Amino acid sequence: MRPLEREQWEPTARTHERRAGRFADPFLDRRNRGQKHPVEDFLFTYYTLKPGQFKKWHPGVGVILLDAPEYAAQKFYRPATAAELEAAGVDAARASSLEKSGEAMLVDVEAFLEKRGSAVEFTREILGNTAAKPGFFGCFGMHEWAMAYKSEENNIRHEYLQLRLGSEGTNQVVENNRIRCSHFDAFRFFMPQAIDKNELQPTREQQRFMEQPACLHANMDVYKWAYKLLPLVDSELLMDCFELAWEIRELDMKAAPYELRDWGYEPIEVETPAGKAEYVKIQRGFSERSVQLRRRLVKVLDDARTASGTEQVRA
Incomplete structure (x- = not known):
C-alpha cells in the first residue's frame, strides 16, 4: 500500500x-x-461512461489518498484504518488522527469484488481469452459495409x-468481398x-470465446x-484504453462506406487492394496495443483478488 500526500495526488488528478x-x-x-459528429461522438454515446465520470481521477488499487475527504462520497471507496496507514509507512500519531477524521481514502476492493464478482470473472475471462488468441486480419472492415447494405430498402444508420460509392456501389462491395465478423455487437x-x-x-453467449485481438x-x-x-483500474490505464479506442474509431470510419471528407477524414478504400493493405497495417498496430492493455487489465484484477485475499485486519 502506498500513501500519497495531497500535494502529490492532486496535480495528477x-x-x-x-x-x-x-x-x-x-x-x-x-x-x-x-450538433453531432459522426466520428468523435461515438465513444460518449455508444459507451455508457458519462463525461463527468470519465474526467474523475482514480488512483487504482494499492494507493491511500491522504487528505482526500471528497473521495468519501465516491462509490467503492472507504477510509483507511490506522493499522493500514502505519503499515504503509505513516507514523502512528498521524495514522490515528487520519483514522479519526476519515480523510485518508482507498479503494474498497472487498466491497467491489463482493458486489461485482461475477462481472469481474466474466471480464477477466474475455480479456484473457482474447489476448491469448491469434488475430484474424482478413475482415477489412466489411462489418461497416454490411450495416449499410441495401440502404435503398433499409435506410442507413x-x-x-452520404455513401461514398452510393447505394449500388456499396452493395457491390458487400457482395464481392468475404465477410467474417466475429463481434456480436457489430453483427447485430x-x-x-x-x-x-x-x-x-x-451470439452474446459465445462472445467470451469468439472475440479476437484483430477486431x-x-x-x-x-x-x-x-x-x-473503475475504481479498481487507475485513470492512466483508463485513458490509455480510451485513446486507443479513439484512434480505432477513426480507422473504422475511414474504412466505412460513408463520405467523410467534408469532416476531415480521407477514406481508406478497402474495396481496393491498396486500401486493404493500408487497413491491415494500421490494424496490426492496434491489435498489438490492445493485447498489452488487456494484459494490464488482467493484472489489475489479479492484484485486486490477491489484495482482497491477503488484506490485513483493519482494526
Whole structure:
C-alpha cells in the first residue's frame, strides 16, 4: 500500500482531468449546441461512461489518498484504518488522527469484488481469452459495409451522411468481398439481407470465446471493460484504453462506406487492394496495443483478488 500526500495526488488528478477533457469537453459543447459528429461522438454515446465520470481521477488499487475527504462520497471507496496507514509507512500519531477524521481514502476492493464478482470473472475471462488468441486480419472492415447494405430498402444508420460509392456501389462491395465478423455487437447491426453473408454467426453467449485481438470493435471495447472496473483500474490505464479506442474509431470510419471528407477524414478504400493493405497495417498496430492493455487489465484484477485475499485486519 502506498500513501500519497495531497500535494502529490492532486496535480495528477488535474492532469487526468485535462487529458480527459481534450475529448470530453468538445463533445459536451457539441451536445449543448445540438450538433453531432459522426466520428468523435461515438465513444460518449455508444459507451455508457458519462463525461463527468470519465474526467474523475482514480488512483487504482494499492494507493491511500491522504487528505482526500471528497473521495468519501465516491462509490467503492472507504477510509483507511490506522493499522493500514502505519503499515504503509505513516507514523502512528498521524495514522490515528487520519483514522479519526476519515480523510485518508482507498479503494474498497472487498466491497467491489463482493458486489461485482461475477462481472469481474466474466471480464477477466474475455480479456484473457482474447489476448491469448491469434488475430484474424482478413475482415477489412466489411462489418461497416454490411450495416449499410441495401440502404435503398433499409435506410442507413447515419442518416445525415452520404455513401461514398452510393447505394449500388456499396452493395457491390458487400457482395464481392468475404465477410467474417466475429463481434456480436457489430453483427447485430447488420442489415437483414447481410446477416447470412457473414461466415460466422456470433451470439452474446459465445462472445467470451469468439472475440479476437484483430477486431476493431473488440479492441474499442477494451475501454468498456476498463471503465466497468473503475475504481479498481487507475485513470492512466483508463485513458490509455480510451485513446486507443479513439484512434480505432477513426480507422473504422475511414474504412466505412460513408463520405467523410467534408469532416476531415480521407477514406481508406478497402474495396481496393491498396486500401486493404493500408487497413491491415494500421490494424496490426492496434491489435498489438490492445493485447498489452488487456494484459494490464488482467493484472489489475489479479492484484485486486490477491489484495482482497491477503488484506490485513483493519482494526
